[in-house]
Amino acid sequence: MSEQTMSDEDIARAHVTPPTLHNAPVHLADYDPAWPARYERLAAGIRRALGGVVLRLEHVGSTSVPGLCAKPILDILLTVADPADEAAYVPPLEAVGYVLHIREPDWYEHRVLKVPGGEMPVHLHVLPDGCLEVPRMLGFRDRLRQHDEDRDLYARTKRDLARRTWKYVQNYADAKGEVVESILARAGVLPGGG
Template identity: 60%
Template sequence: MEHDNGRHRMTDEEIETAQLGAAQQVNGQVALSAYDPRWPAVFEREAALIGARFAEGAGASGFRLEHVGSTSVPGLPAKPVIDMLLIVPDPADEASYVPALAALGYEVAVREPDWFEHRCLRKRDLDPSAGSANLHVLPVGCPENDRMLLFRDRLRTHPGDRELYAETKRELALREWKYTQNYADAKTEVVEEILARAART
């Protein structure tokens, strides 16, 4: 699990508690890849599959799916993991969407009931360009939805902020981390700086 957010830095215990099963440890540097132009197509493929399942009545109604995270920003280095945001009425109502996603190979990997009922589903063996996908599920009206999309759109349209974030990622990736979430939390200061600029425009 990794998500840049506006809350406190997660402790090891909080990271381990949120994970279903043993939390995967990095215990070293974070491997970043150069931007791959195939990533948007991978998202579109997954979005079409998910949309088809939900249209069949096999999953959540009134859902919204967005490509988020670094793979959604052309030119930005990233871990080769496609991050997606699924907005549903109630993430805690897993019966309304998990079966449809499970049929496509997604498994619930993270539950955080104390943080907007956040769920993260993971799909492995995704594509030659991206080994896996993280599907973050949050509720309609959640402020974190707006933050994710504002940050993505800011980086897409402002080269200076995109390069600042890229350099921050490269520098932090060279350090040693126990969990990937520790690396994500270390980016909080620059994320908030960029979001503050975005909010003023």
């Protein structure tokens, strides 16, 4: 949910392995009421794997908002004391099927681990406890859950943008920035940064 727009070089630099070219429209699925239960199962597994390393675990992204269309990828927010200390959480997560894909040391030490294949792709976003992006992610989710007009605006924006061809899915995410910021402003959430 960063305000920044990532260049091809930024995208490549952030990836632990080369990023996948998309070169297509983005597939959006209608809301599935099974998504929250999927999150609960995954969250339980993360808590078992990491124990006290977990400071906060939340279902975020479009799959966390009832009634909202979404890329069929479940986003989870995990906060830890220090995401740069990968030894504290990456090996236990790898042992249960997660793979480190993104490392952004210049943006809150953000990491993304993914679960390839399976029932539904998962993106586990790791951020430090107390960073500015955490209240932005949660404030955006909560605003969309509580205000149908903002949820509907975001859905229309997503559908319009999803029809275009995007080199990387990140480019699609960046294109939603203006509407995301307007919704966050109405929610009273301050702009982020890095």
